[in-house]
Amino acid sequence: RDEGLIFEIGSPAVTGVDLEDPGDFETALGGFERTEPMGLTGLSEPHVVRHYTRLSQKNYGIDTGLFPLGSCTMKHNPRLNEKIARLPGFADIHPMQPERTVQGALEVIDTLADWLCKLTNMAAIAMSPKAGAHGELCGMMAIRAALEHRGEQRRTVLVPESAHGTNPATAVFCGFQVKTLASTEDGRVDVAALKAQLGPDVAAIMLTNPNTCGLFEKDIQEIAAAVHEAGGYFYCDGANFNALIGKVRPGDLGIDAMHFNLHKTCSTPHGGGGPGSGPTVLSEALAPFAPVPWVEKAVGGGLRLKATVRDGNTAFGRMTAFHGQMGMFTRALAYLMSHGRDGLRLVAEDAVLNANYVAAGLDKAMTRTYKARPMHEVLFDDRFLKGTGVDTLGFAKALIDEGFHPMTMYFPLVASGAMLIEPTETESRRSLDEFVFAMTKLAEAAKAGETERFDQAPRFAPLKRLDETAAARKPVLRYEPPAPYAQAAE
Amino acid sequence: RDEGLIFEIGSPAVTGVDLEDPGDFETALGGFERTEPMGLTGLSEPHVVRHYTRLSQKNYGIDTGLFPLGSCTMKHNPRLNEKIARLPGFADIHPMQPERTVQGALEVIDTLADWLCKLTNMAAIAMSPKAGAHGELCGMMAIRAALEHRGEQRRTVLVPESAHGTNPATAVFCGFQVKTLASTEDGRVDVAALKAQLGPDVAAIMLTNPNTCGLFEKDIQEIAAAVHEAGGYFYCDGANFNALIGKVRPGDLGIDAMHFNLHKTCSTPHGGGGPGSGPTVLSEALAPFAPVPWVEKAVGGGLRLKATVRDGNTAFGRMTAFHGQMGMFTRALAYLMSHGRDGLRLVAEDAVLNANYVAAGLDKAMTRTYKARPMHEVLFDDRFLKGTGVDTLGFAKALIDEGFHPMTMYFPLVASGAMLIEPTETESRRSLDEFVFAMTKLAEAAKAGETERFDQAPRFAPLKRLDETAAARKPVLRYEPPAPYAQAAE
């Protein structure tokens, strides 16, 4: 059932908040008072609750079912973390309070930084990036700053075709040029070709490991050595760190920088698109260039926030107004402490186990792109749909009717009609079996020529298939009230 | 989509709670250790969240839509109250802590008691009853105790046919006999007949006001006087107090006892069937017999809890192990303070306004049982369905398909195929209009002979019509695991 927009169901005269009357007084607004009606509407509190409750019921979330989204790591979001983030001592403190009134907060940042550095075996960390893409920016800026410090003008960044779109976008954002890195038939970086591409203009490579085909770059140490020897740096996209946490430390692989997606690996909720958090670990070589602010031990005991760059340090700058996503730090730290060293290793193991289990389960019905052992996610392509009249999109939308969120589609670009599946470690065997069963059933239906159920999918969702093309052609980005009758009559 | 039972989807080997290992130690259980497997199942935390989230989505609540349930007062449940009830100073205190460590809690009870007494203009209040029916019991026991104190043996309690079932059940619970009170054609107590029924054996009358037909007993003061003159007491069922709060004080009408349903009038949530809370106000005459415990001023300042009956007071006893529904008290007090004197009067006015507005809106399509002005709820009967082949049940279930919870059906018993409608004050005009529109549409459909849509209703609910008769015939009240194959094969 449709739920009207707040502008349709609300009224400019209604408010759901009781406030003291400001009364009459002499203002100090210098003649800039807002005089015109704004056009906002309000709802009473009962109707606000009802509006958003009804909207929420049109959403799918981890709480309602499995999310097989490759490279997105949608795992269980513990409620403990929500509770902790709301403690007044965390939620109700101001970023510019005197340092001695926020020692607990600084300790959270410091402790989380310590966990993340130890889990990666890296020298330093920048905590302030607001999301994964911001962390990438942080890492690449640190690389630019380091090159500048060395007095070098290197401008080329090598990125594989299978990389997340943020990688090339970020590189360009820092003034680099992007060149595509060749891959082999088996879905990994072509080491020989890479070495051939290295040269005095190469500033860095950006790799994801496990890569976005779900494969571990097994030559990664050789790659790192080659890049370093050529004078470049190694940026690792941390989106897939869930496969490694507690089990493999990227610092042991030779990387120079890697961002975390705390909202993926550390279960701070995705929230329908944020907030994320992108702390970025840095190697010894890059550490001096980390942006402000950071937390350090104060001389007289306790912790202090280092936020000024005036005293000649080499920090490359400041990435955001304050100190990063504190609300995500508390959640991530609670997550890490809950698992501990032993539990985190199990996270990686179960994530990889689950993906392999699903891969094996689907091999009969679908076509796997690469033969190699997958890590935490597995890539299928649309060869099994060839000649059925069903495409990846239809297949994915039909999965909605089976009660599941679709897998990642058409990414990475290296596979035809890619379907990238990542179950995560918080799914039970029963839930994996149900997923495999549903996928298999769909694959059989496609092969049996039941195209209608794919063309018309989803049939059992809150809405039928939406026309995204038409929406983009003439975008309507805000509500406009219908024209008054008089005007309409003209 | 069906959600399996926890016994079907869980496992005896799984737990979603991490606990310290108790280790080996010498127990002191005297040989009563549990040795056999219990047969409970567990789920991991992710799957617990998912199970209950999916179940919740099969429910209708005030948060999802209007609840036109007559005599049940389903109104908006403010989240502020939930937040307050969870403050550790309220939620994490023990009922038997020393009094000086719970002064704030005693103050909550004392302040709420004061509000409720003032809103009713009554002398005293028993706070401990756990729900409305418990409050009725409290009031009727106070009456028995008062009669006993007077040395009288009166045993008859007069109850109108339209009363809530709890009324006669409670009276019998206290050792009274119930006689039915006559009513007039216009839906109210027949005062003349009442007077004729009064006599030396009449202990009390139990009335609801407004009554369950939604009408105010306009002769109530005369009734009270007559009952008192005859030596009886007047119990008023407080279920419909929402029509009066802040506007009419029952004490001004001559009553001797009345329970509150805090989960109705004061918006503490109904919770799918509790917890409720039933504080019961008492007149001067009944006040000495109120049960323990109660809060009183301590001699040296502060408050104390009076919980012992040993020093010769006339308290009729103790109704529950501790002091009542503290968790509901904090919510109710927050509700009352939020509205205040002015807001509570508006509650009553808007509740009555909304019922009258709906009544007027439905008069065209449906048949109103009584002509008199309704208060906060309005009674329709099934005359408008006569000859259509549709009954009240079918009509009500069809309302589900229109997105609404059904009204109260077949109650009160005085109307044929009763439909008792109470919108409450937290519904907007828009929401009332939508309800009237849906009801009118259904009435027209019934009259147009579209019986199928009623017989098969609900069609768009999580389940189709359930067979309650078959369920009661051979009740299955717990899950039994399917017999193992071997056994089944025998």
Added chain:
Amino acid sequence: MRYLPHTQEDRREMLAALGVDHVDALFEDVPANALNADIDLPDHQSEMQVERAMARLAAKNVDAGSVPFFCGAGAYRHHVPATVDYVIQRGEFLTAYTPYQPEISQGTLQYLFEFQTQVATLLGTEVANASMWDGSTATAEAVLMARRITRRKKAVMAGGLHGHYADVVGTVTRFTDDAVTYLEPEPADPDAETQAIIDQIDDETSCVVVQSPNMFGHLLDLKRIAEAAHAKKALLIAVVTEVVSLGAITPPGDQGADIVVAEGQSLGNGLNFGGPYLGLFGTRQKYVRQMPGRVAGEARDADGRRGFVLTLSTREQHIRREKATSNICTNSGLCALAFTTHLSLLGEVGLRKLAMLNHRKAVELRDLLAGVPGVEVLNETFFNEFTLRLRRDAAYIVEALVERDVLGGVPVSRLLTKRDDVDELLLVAVTETVTRDDMETLARELREALA
């Protein structure tokens, strides 16, 4: 008013639509002398103001989490996972009505069915209902039910029954012709208690009500009592005030109890200064139509799909009126949800571990306190609570411990308010939330307070 959707204009227009010019016209049937009386209460307040005022009151209390804490006596402080509180706050559960319309109440009904199964499993009974108000009122209902079944009037209350529970039974039966016998407490001698119970059972006896672990923490041999009761065709009503104990102890149903009632607060529900709590009620299949309270049962919908409904409502007041088995109507739905969510998280392995952890800590504390001069531990058996006989008045010592920032337990004199011979008895409870530090603090401060 933030909860009231109408604007003044809405009200004016709606009144106009009704053909009246003032809202008081809608109250025409109310006697004029009773309309619009001035009430001496403050006007409405903003959310912020209410929150501040209530928070100030909350801050006047010493919450259990802020100090070493050892209170029990029928209310226990366990750790409730954050998941539980999330689940019960979901509006579809929180703001639902009693599930009389099963097609749009399957959420509530299914969890009640699951709850009943868990409760029956825990209590060791064949069936269980969908909850009562609390353990004490469930006990009183059980006594009335036993009378309906046996058609006998004599009910025997064990000396180890929680004092307040006995008071509630006494109150409910005060105006009936039930004959209730209250046995003497035996704080140090559970065998004497058992024997006294058995000695009271005769051909007039409807039921014996026995708590185990009892008020003093002792475990009783229910099997022996059940046999004695059944020999006289009387019923055994077993009472459990700490439901976590059933993770470690053979359940009363398996020991022969005919009705088992329990306080379920320990799982999923906070202390809340005594309420809302959760009465658990289980019995034999054959008594199901005499059982009070709501029950959910399995049903099929028109398409044959499994669902759940409230059933056996012919026992209930809304159908049967004065012939109902009980006047109970609203029960503890949301508390039952908290309970079943917590128990689903624990599962069998978790509950067993939790119970043994509680017991181990109690054993640890017993060992610590036994060494404190002026303290005598009265228990040989116990689960997570036991009784101390102190050299001085227990209430006085508890007050002295408050000065030392310790909530040291519950004086028995608060439970047995009519007796003068229990003043030196102190109940001390331990759960998984108590740390070794807390215990050592109690031992130290108790030593000093008694010195």
Added chain:
Amino acid sequence: MRYLPHTQEDRREMLAALGVDHVDALFEDVPANALNADIDLPDHQSEMQVERAMARLAAKNVDAGSVPFFCGAGAYRHHVPATVDYVIQRGEFLTAYTPYQPEISQGTLQYLFEFQTQVATLLGTEVANASMWDGSTATAEAVLMARRITRRKKAVMAGGLHGHYADVVGTVTRFTDDAVTYLEPEPADPDAETQAIIDQIDDETSCVVVQSPNMFGHLLDLKRIAEAAHAKKALLIAVVTEVVSLGAITPPGDQGADIVVAEGQSLGNGLNFGGPYLGLFGTRQKYVRQMPGRVAGEARDADGRRGFVLTLSTREQHIRREKATSNICTNSGLCALAFTTHLSLLGEVGLRKLAMLNHRKAVELRDLLAGVPGVEVLNETFFNEFTLRLRRDAAYIVEALVERDVLGGVPVSRLLTKRDDVDELLLVAVTETVTRDDMETLARELREALA
């Protein structure tokens, strides 16, 4: 581990199904020297242990609600209704993915569409996006967007731009060939600031970035600046760090700003020690394809029903890769939900009242503090924050106020870390959460601290 559903038996069986006998076989491609390194971190902890440890850390902070509180400077403490927090905790919102599958994401998409409409209305722009990370990063994105539109390199930062915002712009443009000019702060003279901005605009200028109310609280005449900018075909980027001010002040879009960015934290979102916050971003319709960030747009489904989708994704990195308008991907979805829920509760009347209440309290505090010896109020105009010039170092005084249990404001030296001439300036902010008592306490303690 409570978050991991597998039992050891599950793991064994699943590995067996895969034909391997140890999980490390699945990590066969990882170099042996990098597998299973010992990591120096503690093992797993129970929920209770984690909660206690984190609560201990939280208790080491002085939360704003516990003392008179006057900090602002881009982060404001407003009262957030409990309803807002309930809504954002609903799992269907909290645990949803980015709404790339619109058929099962209409909840998120519809609130984003409503959010965009509210934001555009507030900012006075034609369109708005679905949120950015915060006000500072939105400002940097705006500067880059202006360059794309104007194809000019010179960006002018007003002297009243929040010091950290200017730093962020500086960082983002550090490795590009943008030429950013930073004007001098004019703590006491907004007219001088305005004139300096106008004087800087030339034919090379891509944009001027102007904050109003500015860092010092002064309101600037954006219309005059817009006219000057437009005369040179440069863009005006207006920055608002306290979005509640827009309930009282004519919005920048109506004053001619081409891009308006704001920090939206004030509505619906707590202080959270600085994050997560919420960047608001609005601009003209004609620039929409140069706008960074996600946008929701209206669409029709196969049955013709209205729905919403993420649209214009051809600007974005996941489609356009190195040619994207921005690398932003995850934004602040849940913070946007909090914002739009709060604003739906307020409505137009509520927002106006809230804004005027903030302003009135600020006027009240201005009057109180103006009478304190050693304090000079620098503002003639302000919304809910203004600047004091103190007789002594502001950071020192703020520390002295902490001793007196007052969080008295933000020293300007913390925002302009590279300057030596602002040490005696203190920013003082007031919202509806500040009481008259709080204000009098500040005045009294400030008087004493300065004495």
